[in-house]
Amino acid sequence: MLCLLIYLQVRAWKTFDWKLFWKNTEDVNWLYILYGFAFTYIAYALRAVRWRIFLKPVHKTTTARLLAPQFVGFAALALLGRAGEMIRPYIIAKKERLTFTSQMAVWGVERIFDMGAFAVMLAVSLFYPSVSSLSFYPGRWEPVHRRWLESLGVHHYFVPGLREFAFLLIAFIVALVVAIVVVRRSGERVAGFLHDRFARFAPKLAHHVRDKVLSFSHGLETIQDVTSALQLTAVSVFMWVLIMFAYYAITHAYPELQGMSLAREVVLMGSSMVGSMLQLPAVGGGSQLATIGMLSGGFHVEHELAVSCGMMLWAITFMSVIPTGLAIARHEHVSIRAVAEAEEKAAALVE
Numbered sequence: 001m002l003c004l005l006i007y008l009q010v011r012a013w014k015t016f017d018w019k020l021f022w023k024n025t026e027d028v029n030w031l032y033i034l035y036g037f038a039f040t041y042i043a044y045a046l047r048a049v050r051w052r053i054f055l056k057p058v059h060k061t062t063t064a065r066l067l068a069p070q071f072v073g074f075a076a077l078a079l080l081g082r083a084g085e086m087i088r089p090y091i092i093a094k095k096e097r098l099t100f101t102s103q104m105a106v107w108g109v110e111r112i113f114d115m116g117a118f119a120v121m122l123a124v125s126l127f128y129p130s131v132s133s134l135s136f137y138p139g140r141w142e143p144v145h146r147r148w149l150e151s152l153g154v155h156h157y158f159v160p161g162l163r164e165f166a167f168l169l170i171a172f173i174v175a176l177v178v179a180i181v182v183v184r185r186s187g188e189r190v191a192g193f194l195h196d197r198f199a200r201f202a203p204k205l206a207h208h209v210r211d212k213v214l215s216f217s218h219g220l221e222t223i224q225d226v227t228s229a230l231q232l233t234a235v236s237v238f239m240w241v242l243i244m245f246a247y248y249a250i251t252h253a254y255p256e257l258q259g260m261s262l263a264r265e266v267v268l269m270g271s272s273m274v275g276s277m278l279q280l281p282a283v284g285g286g287s288q289l290a291t292i293g294m295l296s297g298g299f300h301v302e303h304e305l306a307v308s309c310g311m312m313l314w315a316i317t318f319m320s321v322i323p324t325g326l327a328i329a330r331h332e333h334v335s336i337r338a339v340a341e342a343e344e345k346a347a348a349l350v351e
Contacts, residue, residue: 020304024254028312032253036316039246044070044321046239050113051092053231054106054222061096068328069095075325076336078318087339101215106222112176117236118273119173121244121266122166128263131162136298139164162267180220187217243317244269250313256305268294272313288314 048066055061073088080087089103125131139161144154160168183190191213198206223229247265251257260268268291275290292310295301301309329336 020302024256024305025308025312027255028253028308029255030253032249033312033316035249036246036253037320039242039249040317040320041324043239043242043246044074046235046242047110050110050232050235050239051106053228053235054109055096055098056228057222057224058102059096059098065095066092068332071321071325072329072332072334072336073325074321075329076340078322078325079336080340083344084336084340087336090342091334091339102218105216105218105220108216109180109220109222112173112180113232113236114240115169116173116177117233117240118266118270119166119169120237121240122270123170125263125266126163126166128261130261131263131267134162134267134298137162183213183217184220184223187214187220191217246317247313250316251309253312254305254309257301257309260299264299267298268313271298272317287318 045063045067047070048063051066051070052061052063069088069091072091073084076084076087078084086104086107089107090100092098093100093103126137131137141156143156191210194213195206195210198209223232244262244265247269248260248262251260251265251268271290271294272287275293276287288310291313292306295306295309296303326336328334
């Protein structure tokens with residue numbers, strides 16, 4: 001399937017030079033690739049540190065105990081696609097004898113910290129000329145091509161650029177933070193309010209929404225004070241900085257890409273994150289194609305080099321966890337397939 005995805009991308013360019021592709025791949029500096037691999041693995045370890053901080057107010061554990069679930073969980077995500085997303089909180093819940101619902105809530109808060117850390121990095125990158133000079137940095141007006149719209153007096157439509165996307169992301173993060181504060185302080189009142197709004201025409205949905213809000217509110221109890229919030233923020237930002245350096249090391253392993261700035265690496269990371277929303281089991285799909293598209297279309301890198309670098313980024317930052325995850329799963333007698341089935345049943349009960 002991965003070969004098919006790359007083939008379709010290559011076919012669209014018509015003049016793809018496979019000899020140049022292999023030459024670009026052979027010329028990489030493998031020491032830089034090793035750096036990228038190391039930064040990626042340290043980031044996985046930091047996820048265990050962060051999860052321990054999340055659990056600190058309600059459950060005492062160690063980073064070492066949470067390290068294995070991170071690697072096994074992300075290996076499952078790489079192998080199973082989005083179907084493996086909840087395996088990590090499920091394994092932690094079983095290992096630490098906590099409820100699956102509580103760890104789902106922790107996972108949700110973790111995602112918010114991830115988005116917030118990336119939003120901060122993206123906002124900072126906007127001030128650098130290497131990003132602000134990109135052709136897709138500002139939004140633009142395009143003429144409409146539909147007569148019925150023109151008949152309504154609409155002759156142009158606005159296409160948002162990177163700047164507008166960054167502002168929307170930051171606004172979304174701010175809204176999430178406000179929602180977190182409200183739910184953290186008044187979870188039962190919010191749950192009751194939403195229940196009353198839906199109860200008249202959808203009683204089952206009303207109960208479901210109330211339970212979800214209460215569950216999420218209990219999950220937010222992991223953030224007890226300002227000190228914990230600052231620790232979680234610092235770990236999250238540092239982790240994403242390491243991921244940025246992993247991208248930097250891998251792209252700079254190619255002699256032709258050694259002019260890539262850190263600010264552009266953040267944009268490249270963002271394209272990969274957006275593309276990962278389309279995730280196929282074992283092969284990914286959207287992530288690597290979005291990365292290749294950004295390198296080629298956004299940064300004007302030649303097609304052959306873009307494909308080689310995009311595939312290398314995908315292999316190191318996403319797929320490299322599989323051997324370690326499978327080895328740990330084997331050592332701890334954990335079947336990823338069995339865990340996936342158990343997680344699906346547990347998730348069905350929660351829903």
